[in-house]
Amino acid sequence: MRCGEFHTTYASDMGIFDTRRARWLLLVFIVALFAIPFTATSYWLDVTNRAAIAVIAATGLNILTGFTGQISLGNAAFLAVGAYATAYLGNKGVPFLIACPASGIIAALAGMVFGIPSLRLKGLYLAMATLAAHFIVEFTTVHWEAVTGGVSGTSVPSPRILGYEFSDDRRLFFLIVPVCVATLYFARNLFRTRVGKAFVAIRDQDISAEVMGVEVFRYKLLSFAVSSFYVGVAGSLLAYQARIISPENFPLGVAIDHLGMIIIGGLGSVLGSILGALFLTLLPEILRIVTSALSGTFPDLIRLFTPLRIGMFGLTIVLFLVFEPDGLADLWRRIRNWFRLYPFSY
């Protein structure tokens, strides 16, 4: 009978999975994931794809904010950079396999530029600097009409791989979800490496990290780059999925949403990014179903839907900060351990 988790070797301590069973369960889960396109209606596929994109973007932000401790309000901006890069490249006939990573790299470069202030700024000041990044990018997307199409937006061609066109949400699923799984796998592994450990050291105490020999500036910039690469890839997929992008796709609210995702999910946890992104993508859908189910009895409820959504968002964040500051990821860990170690957990 198990009563706790005990790692007796460094290898097992560093392992991605706590137990062998977890590995199998994950495999089963991924296989089950691919049953979605064969069962879900096209709208729910759209929701699934949006959720997968949100997972990538939230993971990107978590790398920067959750793991490296650098707060950023520039996520919507980096998302926009990735999306517009894809739109521009896609319309020039660049295929998906080049356009998507290239968009990530362009976003990473933008992230590094806007990450430079992090050398001297921390906390609230860095938040303001990244907020400035948001407005600079927003201004650019509205006014650089030759590339972005201005306020009316620009359309994006369907992604193609070897002549196969991913034209609807069902096909896009097979593009977006594997990319999502791959980025998550990379993120999980990143924090087993020297670079990942350096990020965490900077978050915990940047002066001690410097004393230990971590080049703080270099790693902060690297964190900005990796994070923005993730967000840029998410932006690229978003562009392919939405088919038309305009500055309205990237309001400041998106950056706040992403912060909400990692707070609700759990800062500094890859699983947290997943759970938080899923939670906040599905919340409005659930609210919509509930309000429309009740609209027969309360016809005015449908008008309350949008304010209700914003209100619920705020309420959830406050409740999580007060009662579950480590987020859904920690909640999940505790529930899992309770079942696994039942009845002798201590």
Next chain:
Amino acid sequence: MKLMTSALLALCVAGSAQAQQEIKVGGIFDLTGITSDVGKPFAQGVRDGVIWTNENGGINGKKIHLFDVDYGYKIPEAVAAYKRMVGDDKVIMINGWGTGDTEGLKAQVNADKVPYISASFSGHLTDPSKTPYNFFVAPSYSDQLRAWLHWVKDDWKDKSRNPKVAFFYGDNAYGKAPIEAGRRYCKDIGVDLVDEEIVPGAFQDATSQLLNMKQKGADYGYINVTTTGVSIILRDAKKLGLNTKFGSNPYGFSEALPQVAKEAAEGVTGVVPHVPFGENVPGMKRLIDFHKKHHPDDTHDAMYVRGWCYVLVWSEALRRADKAGQLSGDGVKAALETFRDFDMGGLTNPITYTSTDHRPETKTAIYQIKGGKLVKVAEYDMPRKPEWLGL
């Protein structure tokens, strides 16, 4: 057992017959976004029009089921709502709203063959060779602005120089839609466009824009935002003591404007493609009757009438498509394109769509606020010039 089977079968048949009796239509409205001041009465007009149609025989006996959603004037929300309506709810056509989302969805609409009848009168949607599934029920924003500029030219008495005009618009697809057409028409008829002022989506103060305009010496100003924005510009203009004569597009000008802007609205002109509520025209009777029957205490305006006009047009198209046995996206599009001077009972001018020209009407009425009331002062008919199609 046999009885049960046949009863079950009968139930199934009845059920499927019931499903066939229903025509699914999508409605994408703005009830909470930056255009909700005019979006709400429009949505109510559409909803009431649907209820009225269902109470009065439906579509050749079939009921309309309206799947409506509030998208908050956000393009991504409209795209999601569109996908849900077309993918899951299987609607055959959509009654949409804003310019940005309508122009954004046009490629998708073409691919899915879903007629998209939106409340955006953007001239960009009138060329069927580019946007075959887009329709609206009014003269285009561009024709409206041309008509207003024409009125300016007629109103201008000082023949020693041209009248000077300024445009006010938001930095979005809706605000910018008629601007290029307006710039060109100013040159054509001899009006000097001296200033263009950009206003934010939601704003509380327009003083700086108005001071700029004053410096450029504009005699007239055309405001291309919605009622709330127009009233703020008028209020600030009054505060600054400007004597510029203002005009507004149809989303800034209705019975609501003198109520919001009070005396600042006096003398303001506006484009009114759909008559004010209660106007003495034959088509108004059913609106008044419906209003008295369902919500006698409400007040309504031209936006509400506009919503009704939309339902009158597309329900007629559904009726024609149904009669032809083609209740599909393509069938509805084809039915709409058979409209030749379709009589709207005076609620708006007769509607015409052809397979090569989706400009529904070209006559634009100009109203002026006199003593807090909307009074018709002029009407202009813009020619169907081929080079204006899609502009």
